[in-house]
Amino acid sequence: MKFFFILFVAGVMLEANLSTAQETPPARTVRLNPVGEKLDLLHRSPEMRSRIGLALSGGGARGFAHIGVLKAFEEAGIPVDFIAGSSMGAVIGGLYAAGYPADSLRHLALHTDWGQLFRNDPSRQSLFVTRKPDQTDHTIEFRIRGFRLSIPGGLSVGQKLQHLFTSLVLSADYRAAGDFSRLSIPFKAVATDLTSGQRVVMDHGNLAEAMRASSAVPVIFQPVERECRLLSDGGIVEALPVDLAREMGSDFVVAVNTQDELRTRDQLAAPWDIIDQVISISVIRASQTQKAAADLLITPAIGDHPSSSFTRIDELIRQGYESVGPHLSAIRAFMKTHHKPVSDDESAGRVSIAGCAPQDEKRLEAALRVQPGGPASNDLIRQDLAMLYGLGTFADVEAEVTGTPQDRHVRYLVTETPLLTGFRMEGVSVTDSFVLVGLLQSRIGRPVDLKRLRQDGDTILKWFHDRGRTLARLETFTLDPATGEVLAVINEGRIAAVRVEGNRRTRDGVILREFPLRAGDVYHAPKANRGIVAIYGTGLFESAALDIVRENNRPVVMIRLREHPSHIVKLGARFDRERYGEGSLALTEANLFGTGASLANRALYGNRRRHYDVDLRSDRVFKTYLTYRLSGYRHEHDRYVYDGLRRVGDFRETRHGIRATIGQQIARFGAVSLTARVEGVTDRPYTGRAPSGRGDIRSLIVKSQVDNLDRYPFPANGHLHETRLETAGAVFGGHQRFLLGYGSFEWYRTLAQRLTLRPKIVFGVGEGDIPFSEQFALGGMDSFYGYRADQFRGDYLFQGSVMLRARLYPRVFAEARYDYGGVWQQRQDFRWDDLRHGVGGGIGLDTPLGPLEVHYGSASFGAREVYVNLGHRL
Template structure:
């Protein structure tokens, strides 16, 4: 049971008492107003209030009844009795409570007018003209719509309903859950949209444990099977990064839909296309996140969204400018924004995917042409040739929308005022017919003067009167305006002003809010009128402060107003998780629950929910994870339903690499995930080419049961050929050459057992027992030597926070280990070695600096198969792979990488790297003078088959007596594909 239940029970009995008082109040109020009709001049009585014992606050109400100086003492006594009646509020939506607060005052104003000579004008926000906005698709071009919303908000143009297609659904959804256009502007500018929209890296590397990272880093293509049947992917990408971004935004929004999009700040509909029926579908209930995903799910690129019997994709296929969808709201003004991309030009139709896109665009254009006719106001900003896939310079798009939309503001306002005047005229037509003057009471001076000036006109100017009234009610500074036609054909107009809020008080019903101060809200809104606009501003300010403090699911459960002290009182309830239900994959329930960062009874937060969602997605055999939150109808709690899709736990992962050292290489992983329904992974891996082969059979647990312990059992075989090089002294002491003098072959097979602990999802601390048989020989040997063996124990830690394997822009890697012989084998080989490596990525814009340092030491008995080595494109410029080998290593480098502002087919990078280091055979031979230097440059491309790197480099070292520099030959390198 949630902590707020006791409070709810108490509040329930309190409401029963209020209901009884409400009935009594209505009857007495009618009697009072019958008496009031005798007197023409309304005045307010003094504040009269009583205290009601309430757990959090004594609730005071004043009787704002219109009265006269001639009311008898008896009526005053009656009004004292009525003042005990407190404001009653519903529990469903705090916005309804505003009208209940106001109506508790208005309900005391009753008319018994058989001649229809009296009318009260109030609740302006409910009957004013309604404006509906339709936002089109258009990819990145759609962010122009944020600029348009900024202008509308600056110009006080209300948006009452909103519909969006594709990117328009994203913008509309953000606006509907309570983000202001200025907040949306900041979010869009500070989001890496190229990363979110990328197909190749659709997951964050940081979401995976180290063993998962290693598997994914070497995989180019993944073929998935379920019960040995191939699973055909529905699309190129699931869109996990976009989904995570969307969920965090929605759950941190001011308003939560709770399954009904009409309960958002602005009623919202997402436009989608159903592949089953071939029809446009408007989603206004269910999961808001799914609705936005469905509307923006581009066929083939992103997985479609399945809801009930529908398969939903991008709504732009049939309604890219969804003006007709606005008709369901029945608004008075329909505004449409078109940011759709124009058709491609002749010279752009040179690629098959461009042609396919053009065909779809032509079909979409057919449905979109009528939008300009159906809309009352049609906005189509000129975005030039900005492509819908270009997410650069988004700030300029927003600025274009902001500037362009200014020219339409007066047009919208004029139409709005015209309809408003028609509505007022319709309401007052019978009262203002044949009037010759007006009597004014209760208005602020400027408004009073405007109305009073009409009395000088003969005949009375009804149209100007309606125009002035429209202007007055639009400001919403009067709670009610009461019109009464008098027998002499004059019109008496009495205005009741809104109360001014003196104080705002906030009560924590769940006792969850700590260290949150609302003093600034009090200061900001003190002396504000208690009208709807200010009420919403205050309420949203409270909720935004709570969201910022991490209380994503704290809500306003009740609002009261003390008319005696002019105190606005909020009761805040923080929702806790009542139940967790998992649907879709019974075999994986244990693994799914294990990945949750929350549990029943805990306070819900967007960060924990999104982190848990990302954790579940990191399970390689689960996809299309949905996390639906439903508020419990009886408690202030959340029921969490997690829906998952089993996409098959058998995979074949393929990797490929071609380079100048080992030519073509292939990597194949055959993997069975979740072997025993406890998360065990069985994997058989082969990698290699003509000069190296490796086979590994492994059983590993990323996590053992509910702990963060990890384990692995491995059987392996390695065979690798390594060239032997020698420096050649030339006649020019400023130059040296290199010569390949032979080749060594190393063969190893053995077994290892690892037990360790995960360090969050960033690394591991582990101990490994290894037993290995090895041998090595030169290519000149006619007879292969016998195998020798050793047994070691290794303590190691790896800490990997890089955001990408290649072209990382942030994060670092630490790899350190200590290995020593465990016991002496029959070959009496015993050795110890220690190793440390560190590199980091530090970026500023497109510039990245990558410092790196490595060192290692081993004793003299260490066999050659355990030697350290340097050389090659990635390790030391000016040397060939494994050119220098030994038992001691010291190496450092500094790389500068720049991402070019243009692409050569793919994202293009240029790099410079300086290396310094050496490898010595024994510790006693270490000399600083032996250090060699390397310098080289790289041109690299981020291709779909992995990084393609082309580089040249040269090594050198310093001479003494006399001082000089000796340069080695210039080497060229290339590599295409992933590291295997």
């Protein structure tokens, strides 16, 4: 009986214990950071709050207002957790997600020549001196693929826009390994698949390409081929991607609408206006649903600013900034009242903090979200841990939770950071390590401030990036709490390989010789950018883009190309009062055997000139900077003969011969060359006193050129210099014996953005029996105001001028110039008092057909002349 009684009592006690165990769960520990021996400073603890997403619309230039909105968010301390962008919204959003703050975006917007980005021709300063005349020796150019005309998919292939985007976001894209969710702010862009009409969401791959595809306005920009799709402007299918921002995880979506309004009847004048109106109608209708789905809609008061007008950019940014003010209270109210869902099935009875200084306990306890009598869920505790860890003074934080669900004891345990004992850097040279340590804010012997230490990590990366080493990253950045030592392992971004893709005809060596980086080099962004510009500048490619992929944790540089058809047809036309009308036709094979050499046949026919040329040329020989050119030609030129101001005769000058040139390129701004010239010259008089006869010229010409003009015609800055020494004699097999020295020096400098000053000095010295055809000439609109072209000739030449040109409108210029100088037959004839003077000016327009110029000039002894030119010089 006693045995059964004991058994009964034991059973009751066991049941009671089991019941108590069920009612009082075991103690648990809540941590924010992973457990480890060392503190990973690259690990950023997530903020425990609801997420705000931005949906940025298209709108062309109107989209610059997005920058002002972002600036207002920054100043108000409103975090942006997700960005979904379409068209211009994808451009601004992509750059912001890549890490560019609003101030940087504003600077970029104000200091970028947006009009230049629409042009297809390479930058003039990226071309070799031997190629620069090719840009302006014709009126129109088209290419032949097979036996069919190659028609581009848009007015612009978008090369310069793609290059700009790539140079801005390449390093961020590489760090994110092509995953847009790993950017500073997760990002997605919208584009339109032209083959299916469907919306395409771009969240991985090449960020610059995604931005370019989303902003590829139909007709204006060529569509982008990406992952077997043909992508164009995202605004066609979804101009305001609110749903996409919601799908990314946003709890509160702010939509910013900068779309263009419908045009009025008076504005529907041109066919492209009507096309734009049709697209706008469908876009606006589709956007209504998205506007309604947003939690908050911001519409900057942009008015009727055209989407195609890249002017008043600062005003657009200001309107975007001011549009946020009325909505700040609504956003702050959401941030204050909306947090991550918190379960209230557990309640805090006691809350305490241990591990910090006693004087800090009460202050920190008051800042906690978990308070006695309130909820004590894991989510709420993690928010407190994130707050404590974010202070930067604790190396570790955790919380112990004990007690019953209705009476929890939440005990926060914090570990203060140790004293900093030293920095150890690996992966860089001793010199770089010494320099970097000197830049850091954290000081040895003081308690570690984790916030400051993370800023030091950013300082390390900024030091590399400011020096062009933009792929450098911190592989390891840890603090050892036991020793107080910080370890930084730096990957400088040493290139594993450089690869080329897309070149079907052009040899790899022709491409890689223009790219200055090789496997084993540390990636250097300015060099890589110059390489892409140089590759595009060869004229062999429709587009040239840079991409970086990661293989075995090392960067591989990808040069992605799209080749031009190599058969080129150039047509030219020009009119001036001196030679009247002229036309030209050139047929060129621009990539002979894939070597980059060109073979051109050119004919020019006009009232007073007829030229026929065959030209074989290469700007580079293998990997050297040697250049060669072999030309055969026949030129006929009807010329006038003057005696002072009177025309006394005319004759036809015929030249035929060959020239063989070998030279050395000097970067992209200069060249020196040696030319062998074998030429026959025949002068046949027509009327009056004109030269006659025939002569053979065999000469050697040594020439030096410098040309770094930023544009032509109407250059704004740069130098244009030429010096030449030519010797001809019987030793070369010719009949003419002479020595000619010539120099021309021009300097262009733009002052106050609109005024361009250009001084110029020209001299020529001749010795020996110089034939009439080789004498120096003076006169003409570009030489000396008031005189006809080549009105004065002689064996000696001196001429100087000062020109001032004002840009009245983007393509309209007014010019005034003063000339002085003269020509003489004998050296002893030169007198300073005999120098002629000329003054003149006029208006110039930069038109699609070439420059249109109307000038008037007057010179010494009553000479006056009107000059009218239309078209490039052929």
